[in-house]
Amino acid sequence: MNQSAQTNPDRWKSLVLVLTLVNTVLMASVSALQVDANIRANQANRDAQYYAVQITGGLAYTGARGDFDTNTYAISVTNTLESLVAGYTALLRQEVNDTQGYDALKLEEQIYQARADRATSLSVLQTNPAYGHGTTQTAADFTAYFDELFAPTREILQKQNNASDAYHHWNSKSDSYVAVLTVLAVAFFLLGVAQMTRPGLRLLFSIFAVVVLGIGSLWTLILLVF
Amino acid sequence: MEETKTKGNRLDVWIAVLIALVSLTTALATWRTSALGSSAGDLIYQGFIDAVKAQSSATENWRNAYEQAAYTRDYLITLDGIVAEENSTDPASQEHAAQLRANLLPGMETLASPMANDPSYFTPEGWLNVQKRFDELQAEDAAVPGLVPPAPDAAFALADKYFSEQRWLVVGTILIAVSLFWLGLSQLSHLRMRVLILLLGVLVYVFGLVWSVGVEVYFIFLRGGVL
Numbered sequence: 001m002n003q004s005a006q007t008n009p010d011r012w013k014s015l016v017l018v019l020t021l022v023n024t025v026l027m028a029s030v031s032a033l034q035v036d037a038n039i040r041a042n043q044a045n046r047d048a049q050y051y052a053v054q055i056t057g058g059l060a061y062t063g064a065r066g067d068f069d070t071n072t073y074a075i076s077v078t079n080t081l082e083s084l085v086a087g088y089t090a091l092l093r094q095e096v097n098d099t100q101g102y103d104a105l106k107l108e109e110q111i112y113q114a115r116a117d118r119a120t121s122l123s124v125l126q127t128n129p130a131y132g133h134g135t136t137q138t139a140a141d142f143t144a145y146f147d148e149l150f151a152p153t154r155e156i157l158q159k160q161n162n163a164s165d166a167y168h169h170w171n172s173k174s175d176s177y178v179a180v181l182t183v184l185a186v187a188f189f190l191l192g193v194a195q196m197t198r199p200g201l202r203l204l205f206s207i208f209a210v211v212v213l214g215i216g217s218l219w220t221l222i223l224l225v226f
Numbered sequence: 227m228e229e230t231k232t233k234g235n236r237l238d239v240w241i242a243v244l245i246a247l248v249s250l251t252t253a254l255a256t257w258r259t260s261a262l263g264s265s266a267g268d269l270i271y272q273g274f275i276d277a278v279k280a281q282s283s284a285t286e287n288w289r290n291a292y293e294q295a296a297y298t299r300d301y302l303i304t305l306d307g308i309v310a311e312e313n314s315t316d317p318a319s320q321e322h323a324a325q326l327r328a329n330l331l332p333g334m335e336t337l338a339s340p341m342a343n344d345p346s347y348f349t350p351e352g353w354l355n356v357q358k359r360f361d362e363l364q365a366e367d368a369a370v371p372g373l374v375p376p377a378p379d380a381a382f383a384l385a386d387k388y389f390s391e392q393r394w395l396v397v398g399t400i401l402i403a404v405s406l407f408w409l410g411l412s413q414l415s416h417l418r419m420r421v422l423i424l425l426l427g428v429l430v431y432v433f434g435l436v437w438s439v440g441v442e443v444y445f446i447f448l449r450g451g452v453l
Contacts, residue, residue: 010416017411017423024407028400035396039263039389046270046382050277057281064292065356072299079303107314114310115303121352122299128351195414 011199016206020191023213027184030220034177041170044163051160058153066149069124073140076119076126083112173223180219187212241413241424248406248431255399255438259392266388273378273385280375287363294341295354301338305331384449391445398441401434 090105125140126132130148132140187209194205308331311323341347341359349355367374408427412420446453 010419013419017419020411024404028397028404031400032393032396035259036393039393042266042270043386043389046273046385049274050378050382053274053277053281057285060285061288064288068292068295068299068356071296075299075303103316107311107316107319110314111307111310114306118303118306119299122302122354124353127353195411 009199012202012206013195016191016194016202019206019209019213020188020195023184023187023191023209026213026217026220027181027188030177030180030184030216033220033224034174034181037170037174037177041167041174044166044170048160048163048167051156051163054156055153055160058156062149062153066146069145072119072123073125076116076123079112079116079119083109083116086112176219176223180216180223183212183216183219187216237420237424238413241409241420244424244428244431245406245409245413248402248409248427251431251435252399252402252406255395255402255434258438258442259395259399262388262392262395266385266392269381269385269388273381276375276381277378280377283367283374284364287360287367290363291356291360294338294359295356297334297337298341298347298354301331301334301342304334384452387445387449391441394441394445395438398434398438401430401437405429405431405434 086105086109090102090109093101093105120126124131125142125145131142131145132138190205190209190212194202194209197205304326308323308326311319311326314320335342341354347355347358364374405427408423408430412423412427414420415423
């Protein structure tokens with residue numbers, strides 16, 4: 001061995017060269033993968049933020065629409081009840097022969113009923129069969145109404161969550177690729193030392209480099225699969 | 227022996243020149259790769275600003291449309307109450323209705339304009355068509371130059387093209403950087419080996435350069451001539 005090393009100082013240099021080539025190719029590939037992961041993370045981050053802007057708008061819209069619809073419903077119900085109370089009170093006044101009071105309360109009943117009728121006709125919650133059962137006698141199906149009202153925003157929220165998860169996934173991959181590149185840089189260093197040193201140590205450093213290269217390759221494979 | 231040494235020295239100079247050239251190309255390719263990422267980032271930033279502006283405008287228009295719808299609802303309900311009073315036989319109620327019609331309704335009608343008196347603002351089911359009013363407000367905003375920003379989709383799509391180019395250009399940059407490594411190695415190696423390594427370095431460099439230029443030209447075409 002020693003004799004052979006003395007006669008051939010370039011012993012194992014070809015091996016080191018091949019290993020350097022392999023490490024170079026691997027490092028180049030991991031660099032490309034790191035850039036790709038970083039780009040994907042950027043795109044997912046952008047999508048997540050864009051969806052967040054849309055969610056803000058969606059919530060403002062659902063707030064305005066919900067406020068209008070529930071207020072219209074409340075006005076309709078209030079006027080209907082006022083009308084009923086006025087009509088009932090008119091009957092009570094009739095029983096005690098208060099004609100003037102009866103007339104005034106009947107008129108009040110009609111006014112409230114006219115107002116209630118208009119409010120009901122404008123109320124989606126009462127006249128849309130999807131939530132109102134097509135009648136003013138039963139309470140509106142608020143669950144169905146709010147489910148439908150928030151459905152588009154929930155859909156965007158789901159997309160936002162997915163994009164956010166994708167961002168974390170790719171960002172984490174990108175960071176891991178940087179770590180792999182560091183490991184491969186260590187392999188480069190070991191191969192550089194191997195290239196410069198005497199044949200006996202050259203083989204030892206090459207073995208160390210192969211181990212480090214193996215760790216880097218395995219890590220890259222794990223990152224590619226998961 | 228002397229001739230070999232002279233050849234070696236001459237090769238040293240050539241390798242040094244090549245290393246300088248490749249270093250310059252690597253720096254240029256790295257700058258371009260970074261600039262592409264920067265351009266994509268700028269476009270995304272611009273897209274976000276546009277998205278926030280457009281969303282603020284839409285939010286304000288929805289608020290405005292529903293505010294007008296509420297005024298319209300209140301006006302119509304009050305009007306029907308007044309009509310019921312007018313139809314009564316009680317003179318006092320009729321007078322009360324006349325006073326309301328003269329003093330209260332005009333103001334309410336103004337607030338409820340244009341939805342209250344235009345049947346096109348009602349759906350076939352009889353509900354107020356707030357979507358139509360919102361669309362009109364959006365169209366009014368769009369008619370004012372510079373008020374509504376362009377949709378961010380275009381900026382995002384262009385950013386994706388820059389990202390795509392960056393992705394492919396990185397491959398070229400890496401190839402050029404790899405060739406630099408080989409050239410460096412050839413400088414350190416012995417004569418027979420160094421020629422082989424030098425050739426390998428030059429080949430990788432030329433391939434990387436052609437690749438990078440090809441990617442650049444292709445994507446400039448794809449962006450319609452925009453650098």
